[in-house]
Amino acid sequence: MVAERAGTSIATVSLVVNGKDRGRVSAPIATRVRDAVDELGYVVDHAASALARGSGDLVVLIAPDLSNPFFAEVIRGVRDTVGDRFQLVLSVTERGAQPVAADVRRFERLRPAGILVDAPAAGESMTASVPVVLLDAPGGDAPGDGAGGEAVNYDLSPAVHDLVRHLHDRGHRRVGYLDGTSRATTFGVRRERFEAECTAAGITVSEVSARADLTIDAAASATEHVIEAWQEDGVTAVVAAADTLAYGVLRVAGQLGIAVPGELAVAGFDDLPSSSVTAPALTSVALPGADLGRAAALRLLAMLDGTAPETASLPARLVRRASTGA
Amino acid sequence: MVAERAGTSIATVSLVVNGKDRGRVSAPIATRVRDAVDELGYVVDHAASALARGSGDLVVLIAPDLSNPFFAEVIRGVRDTVGDRFQLVLSVTERGAQPVAADVRRFERLRPAGILVDAPAAGESMTASVPVVLLDAPGGDAPGDGAGGEAVNYDLSPAVHDLVRHLHDRGHRRVGYLDGTSRATTFGVRRERFEAECTAAGITVSEVSARADLTIDAAASATEHVIEAWQEDGVTAVVAAADTLAYGVLRVAGQLGIAVPGELAVAGFDDLPSSSVTAPALTSVALPGADLGRAAALRLLAMLDGTAPETASLPARLVRRASTGA
DNA sequence: CTGAAAGCGCTTACAG
DNA sequence: CTGAAAGCGCTTACAG
Numbered sequence: 001m002v003a004e005r006a007g008t009s010i011a012t013v014s015l016v017v018n019g020k021d022r023g024r025v026s027a028p029i030a031t032r033v034r035d036a037v038d039e040l041g042y043v044v045d046h047a048a049s050a051l052a053r054g055s056g057d058l059v060v061l062i063a064p065d066l067s068n069p070f071f072a073e074v075i076r077g078v079r080d081t082v083g084d085r086f087q088l089v090l091s092v093t094e095r096g097a098q099p100v101a102a103d104v105r106r107f108e109r110l111r112p113a114g115i116l117v118d119a120p121a122a123g124e125s126m127t128a129s130v131p132v133v134l135l136d137a138p139g140g141d142a143p144g145d146g147a148g149g150e151a152v153n154y155d156l157s158p159a160v161h162d163l164v165r166h167l168h169d170r171g172h173r174r175v176g177y178l179d180g181t182s183r184a185t186t187f188g189v190r191r192e193r194f195e196a197e198c199t200a201a202g203i204t205v206s207e208v209s210a211r212a213d214l215t216i217d218a219a220a221s222a223t224e225h226v227i228e229a230w231q232e233d234g235v236t237a238v239v240a241a242a243d244t245l246a247y248g249v250l251r252v253a254g255q256l257g258i259a260v261p262g263e264l265a266v267a268g269f270d271d272l273p274s275s276s277v278t279a280p281a282l283t284s285v286a287l288p289g290a291d292l293g294r295a296a297a298l299r300l301l302a303m304l305d306g307t308a309p310e311t312a313s314l315p316a317r318l319v320r321r322a323s324t325g326a
Numbered sequence: 327m328v329a330e331r332a333g334t335s336i337a338t339v340s341l342v343v344n345g346k347d348r349g350r351v352s353a354p355i356a357t358r359v360r361d362a363v364d365e366l367g368y369v370v371d372h373a374a375s376a377l378a379r380g381s382g383d384l385v386v387l388i389a390p391d392l393s394n395p396f397f398a399e400v401i402r403g404v405r406d407t408v409g410d411r412f413q414l415v416l417s418v419t420e421r422g423a424q425p426v427a428a429d430v431r432r433f434e435r436l437r438p439a440g441i442l443v444d445a446p447a448a449g450e451s452m453t454a455s456v457p458v459v460l461l462d463a464p465g466g467d468a469p470g471d472g473a474g475g476e477a478v479n480y481d482l483s484p485a486v487h488d489l490v491r492h493l494h495d496r497g498h499r500r501v502g503y504l505d506g507t508s509r510a511t512t513f514g515v516r517r518e519r520f521e522a523e524c525t526a527a528g529i530t531v532s533e534v535s536a537r538a539d540l541t542i543d544a545a546a547s548a549t550e551h552v553i554e555a556w557q558e559d560g561v562t563a564v565v566a567a568a569d570t571l572a573y574g575v576l577r578v579a580g581q582l583g584i585a586v587p588g589e590l591a592v593a594g595f596d597d598l599p600s601s602s603v604t605a606p607a608l609t610s611v612a613l614p615g616a617d618l619g620r621a622a623a624l625r626l627l628a629m630l631d632g633t634a635p636e637t638a639s640l641p642a643r644l645v646r647r648a649s650t651g652a
Numbered sequence: 653c654t655g656a657a658a659g660c661g662c663t664t665a666c667a668g
Numbered sequence: 669c670t671g672a673a674a675g676c677g678c679t680t681a682c683a684g
Contacts, residue, residue: 009655014679026653046435047382048677050373051660058436060415067398067599075392075418087432089386090416092401106413109372110384216599247603254603273393273542277573277580279605335671340663352669374661377676654684661676668670 006036013037017044050111055130058112059086059300062099064119064184066092068214068244070270070289074118074135077293082301086113096213098184100124104132114300119184131303135296136287138189150303152296154186155313156193159285162318163267164197166283167237170325172265174204176230178219178240178249179211190241190269206233212245219248227252237265237324243272243284250278250323261325271319280322287316332362339363343370376437381456384438385412385626388425390445390510392418394540394570396596396615400444400461403619408627412439422539424510426450430458440626445510457629461622462613464515476629478622480512481639482519485611488644489593490523492609493563496651498591500530502556504545504566504575505537516567516595532559538571545574553578563591563650569598569610576604576649587651597645606648613642 003010008029015021016033025033036042050056059082063071079088091107093099098121105128107115114131126132134151167175177194180187198205208229212222219240230238240246246268253260260266260280268275271286291314302309320326329336334355341347342359351359362368376382385408389397405414417433419425424447431454433441440457452458460477493501503520506513524531534555538548545566556564566572572594579586586592586606594601597612617640628635646652 010677011655011657011679012653015654018679020679024653029654043431043435045377045437045677047373047376047437048660049679051371051377051662052677052679054660054679056373065398066392066401067395069393069395072391072393076421079418079420088417090418091414092405092416094405095402105369109369111371111373216603247600251603274573274600274604277542277577277604278600279603279607281605336661337663337671337673338669341670344663346663350669355670371661374676375663377678378661378663380663380676656683658680658682660678663676664674666674667672 002033002036002040002042005040006033008033017042055111055113057086058110059088059114059116059297060091060107060110060112061088061116061118062091062093062103062107064093064098064182065095065214067095068242068270069272069274070242070287071118073289074293074296077290077295078116078297079293080290081294081297096181097121098182099126101126104128113304116296116300119182119186121183122185122188131300133296133300133303135292136184136186139185150299152292152299153313154287154292154316156189156285156316157197159316159318160190160193160197163239163283163285164194164201164203166318166320166324166326167239167265167267168201168203170237170261170265172203172237174206174234174236176206176208176210176226176233176235176238178222178238178245179209180241180245181211181213187241194239206230206235208233208235212248214242214244216244216247216251219245220251221248223249223252227256227258235264237261237267240266240268243268243270243275243282246275246282246284246323247278250280250282254279260323265324267324275319276321278323283321283324283326284319285316286319288314328359328362328366328368331366332359334359343368381437381439383412384436385414385440385442385623386417386433386436386438387414387442387444388417388419388429388433390419390424390508391421391540393421394568394596395598395600396568396613397444399615400619400622403616403621404442404623405619406616407620407623411627422507423447424508425452427452430454439630442622442626445508445512447509448511448514457626459622459626459629461618462510462512465511476625478618478625479639480613480618480642482515482611482642483523485642485644486516486519486523489565489609489611490520490527490529492644492646492650492652493565493591493593494527494529496563496587496591498529498563500532500560500562502532502534502536502552502559502561502564504548504564504571505535506567506571507537507539513567520565532556532561534559534561538574540568540570542570542573542577545571546577547574549575549578553582553584562589563587563593566592566594569594569596569601569608572601572608572610572649573604576606576608580605586649591650593650601645602647604649609647609650609652610645611642612645614640 597610
């Protein structure tokens with residue numbers, strides 16, 4: 001229709017519409033085509049375009065359940081970076097589940113330009129016929145690991161070191177850890193780093209263990225089950241693998257009349273926006289989500305353009321607030 | 327490749343893969359095809375399929391910036407409902423922007439089975455060549471309005487009525503309102519309903535007005551600007567158009583040493599999960615996001631199947647907590 | 653500088 | 669019950 005209206009061939013329209021008309025189509029004809037496009041409100045059919053071209057302009061970001069506001073930040077970072085060049089679409093996994101290889105497979109069908117996978121499950125091989133970048137996927141046999149594959153991660157060590165030293169300074173010698181139930185490798189690393197730093201600092205991590213899904217309710221319920229055992233064990237501080245989990249601890253402490261930080265100090269990971277307004281405000285290892293998204297998107301663009309990306313880890317940093325007596 | 331391996335024609339493979347082989351393909355051949363599919367890990371190409379068929383199995387949900395955890399709930403509701411039959415993909419608008427007609431247009435290109443639009447901007451005509459369902463889009467000239475179009479909304483009146491009565495019972499006669507800057511019609515309705523109920527109850531809404539983007543920081547900053555004026559105006563309670571905004575009020579009150587609810591009662595809309603752990607816990611008009619998502623998805627499925635959907639509004643309800651002295 | 657034609661991987665009447 | 673063929677709307681060598 002556009003070609004007819006502009007009085008040219010379909011091929012010429014395609015060239016103009018895709019901006020490949022430089023030196024191939026004369027200016028007056030290009031103008032006529034553009035006018036026709038505007039008048040008809042024509043937009044190129046993505047399915048047909050992707051089919052003919054072999055891949056489209058979609059970038060897919062697969063993320064775990066979005067109830068964790070952290071991902072909103074990641075998404076923002078990705079969006080700001082891929083910009084207009086690509087169309088970003090998101091997919092979320094089932095509540096509480098991490099992205100797995102099958103999710104990547106499902107989106108390969110769409111012939112996207114690339115796929116980003118946030119906090120993938122451990123032990124999944126995330127390869128595809130299109131470029132894949134993993135976010136927050138330390139260790140494991142992911143392609144991003146060691147083997148020169150592609151992943152963007154946080155460097156937690158300095159911030160966790162600061163957290164443990166902070167707790168030590170406040171006199172804590174025995175602490176509890178509330179882990180997530182997630183299969184994401186990032187949670188394994190958080191725990192491992194924390195325990196290593198505690199050992200180095202002479203702090204004992206209680207054997208009483210607790211795990212919960214990443215919701216406040218689940219965390220509160222898990223906390224209720226172990227809070228007495230923690231107290232009997234002499235635990236004076238609890239670190240949660242995510243702020244959302246820490247909120248559950250705060251809620252239970254509030255209900256039971258346990259003073260925070262007086263009787264129990266609490267800290268988390270993520271530094272969600274709402275962590276500045278909890279009762280009390282929450283100390284947290286801040287993971288800048290937008291930076292992660294940005295770095296991952298840049299990596300993907302570099303893969304698509306064949307240029308070499310820099311491979312730096314992103315720094316996390318400790319934010320001290322009232323929940324640990326700061 | 328699959329056809330070759332199974333020793334049949336491409337057409338037969340297509341039928342089997344799409345589950346249209348009943349009475350068209352013999353059992354042994356179908357089995358052979360399925361085996362070949364498994365062995366080769368074949369998945370049908372979405373672009374080609376959508377092109378040939380005219381539309382694919384994608385359902386697109388366009389939502390405003392996801393930093394509001396409310397949308398995570400909506401997404402969950404949609405996901406649980408469209409299930410395996412469709413592939414749900416999400417798109418988010420720029421931070422602080424509402425979905426507009428151009429967003430719908432961009433996703434039409436993908437030839438989805440349908441498009442869901444959450445909290446669209448006012449005055450946009452959200453029509454497309456595929457079925458569109460609007461979520462939380464009261465009033466306006468949207469297709470869902472009056473004209474028999476498709477929208478799923480909350481019925482705020484009873485809950486807002488309860489909120490205002492609750493404030494009245496606590497002795498408040500002069501209240502402030504912190505609005506969002508969003509162009510979404512739902513915010514207009516929240517304000518309008520609130521003011522109407524206040525008038526009916528004999529409560530005065532302060533002329534001192536404040537608006538902010540839906541982030542805690544923006545709300546805190548807006549609150550700082552008007553808090554004195556509110557107090558001089560005799561305001562004893564502030565209602566915010568969203569919990570995220572109310573968090574900003576809580577933060578500023580905390581910093582300024584204004585007792586909540588003693589000197590200033592605070593309430594919001596949404597009832598986010600974290601509203602149970604704020605300092606103090608926040609009274610809020612609960613908008614069940616998952617229900618909204620579920621209802622919208624059901625509506626879309628009904629449109630696709632040509633069946634008549636029921637058209638009920640979803641009830642909101644007041645959750646009373648400490649921030650209003652409950 | 654421009655256009656005719658093949659082909660992307662599917663689906664679906666249609667003929668056998 | 670099965671397969672050959674047209675066609676979905678594009679893109680891209682290629683020939684002019």
